Amino acid sequence: MKFRLFKDSMQLKLVLIYCLLVFIATTVIGVLIMSQLESYYMNSTKQNIIKSVKEGMISSLSTYSSLAGSRDEIKDNVDAWSKTIQGEFFVVDEGLEIIASNSAVLKSANAVDALDSSIIYTALFNNKDAVSYSMVQNDAVNIPVMNVAMPIGHDKKVIGAVYIRQDLSLTEATIDKSKQIFLRAMLISLAITVLLGMLVASSITVPINELTETAQKMADGDFSTKLDVRSNDEIGRLAEMLNLLSTKLNATLLEMGNEKRKLETIIQNMADGLIAINLEGKIIHANQAACRLLRVPTVDLAGESYDAVIESFGQELALENLLTKCRDGEVSEKFEKDSVIYSISYEKFKDENANDIGIIVLLKDITQRQKLENMQMDFVANVSHELKTPLTTIKGYTETLMEGYVDDEEMRKEFLGIIDSEADRMSRLVKDLLQLSRLDNDQEILNKREINLTDLVTMSARNALFMASEKGQQLNCLFEQGDKIFVFADKDRIEQVISNVISNACKYTNEGGRIDVDVFKKESEAVITVKDNGIGIPKANQQRVFERFFRVDKARSRAMGSTGLGLAISKQIIEGHSGTIELESEENRGTVVTIKLPLSVNRGVKNIE
Incomplete structure (x- = not known):
């Protein structure tokens, strides 16, 4: 695994590319240099041979009109020429006969058989210097030699040629040595190149690795790591941009997270039920209100089958039915289930390419509103x-x-x-x-002050005595007249309520009936009770007596001058004083109305009436 990572690393690739470039460059340069060096040595050897032969032998031999006729004289000069000319030399006449030579082996041999005839022909018949290379056997060892043939002229006529055979062993050895030196230099340079390449590659790959690690951490959600910007080059600028990206991305994700949590909180705390469903019929999200309205446990419904969850509601809420209805846009409608009235709105939602990917359903319980x-x-x-x-x-x-x-x-x-x-x-x-x-509309101004509730109830009861006496009723105050019970309230409004309740008791109690009025303290509240033994109220109607215009016996109420608003007004006045008004009744046996108000904190110290 490590080898594979190293093999795939940029550092190795950079080092290999760097070394390959250096190797190619040094090889090309080495080949060119060696080629030029070899050419230089060979050409230098050739020029030296030609120069020494022309200055020594040819200048002497060109004085003879016939080489064959001057054989003895020429042979006398062989030793002198051997001192100035390196290698073997042969004097060949125009008949291809070797006239003289410093080679004991080939002194009397025919030039065509013993020497390179092609360059001899060139020298004799084309009047040109000629060079060739060959290998000769010497003690079972092949020795490289250079063959040079130069024409000998006399009176504008070629009378022969000088043939030189120069041993190139030293030259070849020098060239081979140069090649070895260059090869060693190339290997050393490659080794240095590898080291330098690794250093250079490290200076590039180490920051890149740091960038990669930081990017990986960012991909994993860690934006705390910041890169050290060590240079102003491309990598340094990239590090700066990555730091900036990390900061902005972190801020953006935090903002998105906050917005998501805010949205989730809003959705979860919506009074309306919200359900998101994909086209496969799976619930993407459902808030708590939706679970409550659908009458399912408040659990995470994500991934559940929508049709299975709303099965008890029948086909009214089935996904296929909703998709069919909202084909052209949002749809709103109502339906009733188990005495509960629902309002449902639904519409498809789309992706960035405007393709339908699901449906949003809003569900409301509008029973109370209805x-x-x-x-x-x-x-x-x-x-x-x-x-x-x-x-x-x-x-x-x-x-x-x-x-x-x-x-x-x-x-x-x-x-x-x-x-x-x-x-x-x-x-x-x-x-x-x-x-x-x-x-x-909260426009009724309540002039609240501390009042003695006992006195107020007493006064209201006295005002109702005339109505009670007309029907022969007994109106009794069960409390002590001297009791002091204080509340912080609007005197006129509370008197209105008490008078309304007592007058109702008188109206709906038969002649000779009994009405008991009491006021007392109970914990932190003042309690007023008005009890009669009148006609009572049927149990089915008791919850509605505080509704506007509701009358148990409409004909009788109208005959008595009732507007049907008295108890509704009384309820709102008492609730405006942070109190409660309740009714208990039994048909044909009577009714008890209970009013509760908070006791005054001042307990009658000031502003007492």
Whole structure:
């Protein structure tokens, strides 16, 4: 494995390339130098031979008109020529006969048989110097020699040739020695090149390895490592850019992580259920609200089959059904399941190439909203009805009076009294509606101060004594008149609530009935109870008595002048004081209304009424 890594490393490749380039360069240069050196030595040897022969032998031999006729004289000069000319020399006449030679072996031999005839012919017949190389046998050893033939002229006529055979052993040895020196120099230079190449490659690959390691750490999510910038070259600038990239990438990923966590928190804490599904029907993400609305355990639904999760909802939410409906864009619709009303919106989502890759589903429980809308519609209908009834009555009696159909003064007064009563009824209704509107919009200003609740309840009970006495009812205050129970509240609004509750008890309690009013402390609260033994309220209607315009017995309530808004207003006033109002009732046995308000912190020290 290590060998493979080394083999694939840039350092090895750089060293090999560097060495290969040096090897090729030195080889080419060496070949050229050796070739030139060898050529120089050979040419120098040749020129030396030609120079020494021409200055010595040819200048003497050219004085003879015939070499064969001057054989003896020529032979006398052989010893003298041997001192100045290295190697063997032969004097050949134009008949190719060796006239004289310093070689004992070839003195009397025929030139054609003993020597290189081609260069002799060139010298004799072309009047040119000629050179050839050959190997000769000497004591069973092949010796390299240089053969040179030069023409001998006399009176513009070639009369013979001088043939020189020069031993090249020393020259070859010198050339071989030079080659050995160069080869050793080349090997040394290659070794130095390897070392220098490794150093140079290391100066490149070490920073690159550091860059690679840092990049790998960045790929693994570690952005803490910073590179040391040691130079201003390309690698140094690359290190700077990598450090900058690391910093910016780290900041970007942190920002993306924060945004992702923020988005996940938003999605998880959405009141609406959100489900992302891919086209294979697998859930990509589902928040807690979705799990709650789909009635499945709050677990990670990622990877679960969507159709299996919503199986209990039937085909209404099936993926195929949703995909078919939202083919042209977002779809919103409602459906009901087990008395729960749902609103569902869904739309496909796409990738960067605008290809559909899934669908987003938003699921809402709109049961309460739908109920509120229904209540609003009922409220409008009730207001219209409550206004229409007295208006119809007023209009009817007014038209009768205007047409002059009533001549009797008593009847006219009765009609006017009915008109006045209905007008008062409308006035009370409008007044209650305006107060409800102010309470709904937090525009009802509560003038809160510390009040003695015992005195306020006593006063409200006294105000209701006349109504109770008309029906022969007993209105009892069960608390001690001197008790001091203080609350921080708006006196007029609390009095309105207490009076409304006591008057309701009187209205819906039969003649001779009993109404008990009590006020007391319980822990940190002041408690007011109004108990009667009246007609009571059916259990099915008890949760609705605080709704606007709700009446248990509509005909009886209207006859008593009720607008159906009293308890709704009372509930909002009490809740505006951080209190509660509750009702317990049993049909034909009576009702208990309980009002709870926080006790005053000052406990009656100042601003007491």
